[in-house]
Amino acid sequence: MEKLKITTLSRLHTLVLLSSSSRHGYELIKELEHGLGKKVSSGEVYPFLKELKRLGYVSVESTGERDMKTYKLTIKGKKFVEDVLNNVSTVIESMIASKVTSCAHCSCKVYGKSHVKKIKEKEFHFCCKYCAEAFGFGDCHV
């Protein structure tokens, strides 16, 4: 099966917007600009929408006198977005996990900066200075 690659944040954001409700192309661009905080060109968005349509992930309806197109996720498209979001959360979880250490004393999880204490040339990480002290103290009496 052909796989559509979601390689940019604006693509991901487009899918998330479409999964909440159907939208006109220009609405999508405006909301993307708002969400991403930068200029988004139609040359970025429309080829992607076209690709989504080709793969059967969106249906396109023309509405109004100016023949504006409304893009709507199909059932197949919704399933695709679900898969993409599952993958994204797995990536984000592993990114967070790589920043998490466990306290050597109480083994609670520490995100970001931990208390480091060197014991016999080995670095130990702790959630707080009290754990660091308690651990060192225990070590002396073993």
Ligand SMILES: [Zn+2]
């Ligand atoms: Zn601790």
